[in-house]
Amino acid sequence: MSEAEVPQSTETADDTPTSAVPRHVAIIMDGNGRWAAAHGLPRVEGHRRGVEVLRRTIRAAGEIGIKIITIFSFSSENWSRPAAEVGELMGLLRRFIRNDLAELHRSGVRVRIIGERAGLAADIGRLLVEAEELTKDNTGLTLVVAFNYGARQEIARAARRIAEDVAQGRLKPADVTIDSVGGYLDTADLPDPDLIIRTSGEQRLSNFLLWQSAYSELVFVPVNWPDFDRAVFEGAIREYQQRERRFCGLAAKTAPTTPVKTGS
Numbered sequence: 173m174s175e176a177e178v179p180q181s182t183e184t185a186d187d188t189p190t191s192a193v194p195r196h197v198a199i200i201m202d203g204n205g206r207w208a209a210a211h212g213l214p215r216v217e218g219h220r221r222g223v224e225v226l227r228r229t230i231r232a233a234g235e236i237g238i239k240i241i242t243i244f245s246f247s248s249e250n251w252s253r254p255a256a257e258v259g260e261l262m263g264l265l266r267r268f269i270r271n272d273l274a275e276l277h278r279s280g281v282r283v284r285i286i287g288e289r290a291g292l293a294a295d296i297g298r299l300l301v302e303a304e305e306l307t308k309d310n311t312g313l314t315l316v317v318a319f320n321y322g323a324r325q326e327i328a329r330a331a332r333r334i335a336e337d338v339a340q341g342r343l344k345p346a347d348v349t350i351d352s353v354g355g356y357l358d359t360a361d362l363p364d365p366d367l368i369i370r371t372s373g374e375q376r377l378s379n380f381l382l383w384q385s386a387y388s389e390l391v392f393v394p395v396n397w398p399d400f401d402r403a404v405f406e407g408a409i410r411e412y413q414q415r416e417r418r419f420c421g422l423a424a425k426t427a428p429t430t431p432v433k434t435g436s
Contacts, residue, residue: 192412193237193409194238194366194367194389194412195238195363195366196238196239196240196242196362196363196365196366196367197233197238197241197242197365197366197367197368197369198241198242198243198316198365198367198380198381198385198388199229199241199242199243199244199368199369199370199371200368200369200371200377200378201225201243201244201245201397201400202370202372202374202396203373203395203396203398203399204218204219204221204222204397205218206218206372207221207396207397207398208221208398210396215257216257218397218398219260219261219264220264221398222397222398223264223267223268224398225397225399225400225401226243226268227272228401228402229400229405230276230315232402232405233313233405234279234281234312234313236406238313239313239314240313240314240316240362240363240365241316242286242316242317242318242365242381243315243316243317244321244378245265245317245318246261246265246287246319246321247320247321247322247378247379247380248288248320248322248325249322249379262293262296265299265319266295266299269299269302269303273302273303273306276307277306277310279312280310280311280312280313281307281310281312281313281315282307282308282309282312282313282314282315283306283314284314284315284316284317284362285300285303285304285316285317285319286318286319286321286326286358286359287318287319287320287326287358288320288321288322288325289320292320300319303317314362316359316362318380318381321358322379323377323379323381323382323383324379324382326357326358326383327357327382329356329358330353330357333356334348334352334353334356353383357384359381364381364385364386364388365385365388366388366389366412366417367389367390367391367408367412368380368381368385368388368389368390368391369391369392369393369405369408370390370392370393371393371395371396371397371400372394372395372397373392373393373394373395374392375390375392377390389412389415389417391408391411391412393407
């Protein structure tokens with residue numbers, strides 16, 4: 173694409189750019205504990221507030237025109253936290269699926285779960301399957317929940333499956349390419365994220381989507397997750413829109429042109 177062919181952003185009355193809305197946004201929801209500490213509250217209150225913010229963020233993503241949103245809900249490293257906190261987090265997950273799944277389904281949201289499921293409590297495993305099965309035919313926003321997820325672990329699982337296929341003669345070593353490796357990942361049928369947002373001001377990926385983020389734009393916002401709102405979300409998208417995406421090539425590439433819908 174030549175420079176003259178690169179779509180140019182326009183501005184609405186409220187100065188929100190109306191081009192290049194990212195198709196796939198991934199979010200590292202960080203800072204619940206720090207938010208709680210700053211407000212003199214127990215950590216679990218930060219997590220509870222975070223669930224409320226997640227509900228609003230999912231709704232906002234659909235209104236803005238984002239097609240896929242991936243959330244880092246529980247890391248494979250989070251099991252090392254105090255048992256009481258892990259128990260509270262599992263309880264919040266149970267309540268979120270039981271209380272919110274019907275509404276997500278009515279809204280046409282398709283739920284996908286990525287991460288390791290072996291060893292999970294039986295009721296948690298059933299809830300994850302229920303969420304995917306109930307919504308699998310929906311055609312609206314895709315909500316990808318990274319649960320018990322670690323990117324290094326995901327890549328190791330993919331490498332193990334590739335090795336097994338080579339050993340069984342189903343795959344030739346010469347056929348192991350970037351594309352074929354991607355097909356063994358948890359996200360095999362999903363496009364890579366265009367934009368990754370991390371809250372709390374920390375500036376690292378923390379073992380999240382390491383393979384898939386090779387060409388993602390990264391935006392770090394200096395607010396804790398419970399304070400993440402529509403204005404901060406749109407600000408992160410605005411920053412993404414101002415960047416030139418080259419994918420290591422010479423010609424700039426942009427996301428599909430889609431109007432940003434501002435509002436509540």
